[in-house]
Amino acid sequence: MGQVPENTVIPPILILGNGRVAKHFSHYLSSQQVPIIQWARSSAIAPLAQIIEKDQPKIGLVLIQDSAIEPFIESRPELHSLNLIHFSGCLSTSHATGMHPLMSFGPNLYEPAFYEKIPFICEKGQLQFSDIFPDFKNPTYTIEQKDKALYHALCVLAGNFSVILWQKLFKDFESRLEIPAGAAHPYLEQITRNLLAHPHLALTGPLQRRDQITIEKNLSALQDDAFQSIYQAFREMYV
């Protein structure tokens, strides 16, 4: 944090929830010497109102499941005097300001320096990330509220669905072909490198070559497999 006069008491930031993002962000804030207090329904050591009364946070990060954010805030009047922020990529609500970290937060924490690189996507005309965290270096971008659903759909398509495809390959290599999943790691790494270096040239394979014979063989090999319709959808979309 920036220089603050001696004896100044910095109000802690209240983190609500104890899921993946709450754990990652607690770790990030602590690494930046930002005081935090955390409250979660499953591990609360005191009622929320009591904690707020005692520690006087000014900012609350509502890092809970998207569908629970609005009802949770509505049912907690003790939160209403705080500046509330949520991290959902697709929710826009008058109850809390949305700031979406463009990152995937897995079970393991990252190096503190990595968190500074995570971009935050904020809404135009709303509180910005730098208003809440003026000393943080994270890049921020703003989008119109009406574009938030599209923004999030793109993140889910690319970020989440590609994971499902890779999980399928890892699992079927091992269970159906007796090839260790690790054998595909260099392939995945190089695809990622190619994509970052030359996004427009990164696609290879039968769709890119418009090799209909190979495409038909692939589709027939996926007979009775739920992923056959995924392959077919990509074929139709790519044409």
Ligand SMILES: NC(=O)c1ccc[n+]([C@@H]2O[C@H](COP(=O)([O-])OP(=O)(O)OC[C@H]3O[C@@H](n4cnc5c(N)ncnc54)[C@H](OP(=O)(O)O)[C@@H]3O)[C@@H](O)[C@H]2O)c1
């Ligand atoms: N994970 C990511 O990669 C990622 C990336 C960007 C943004 N986000 C956003 O970050 C937020 C948190 O996601 P997450 O991945 O950390 O989720 P998560 O690991 O599934 O954790 C969800 C948290 O929400 C709490 N919760 C669920 N329903 C609740 C309710 N009715 N009242 C109070 N607490 C409730 C859970 O408490 P219990 O344990 O008691 O059920 C848990 O602490 C979401 O808005 C998500 O969209 C996530």
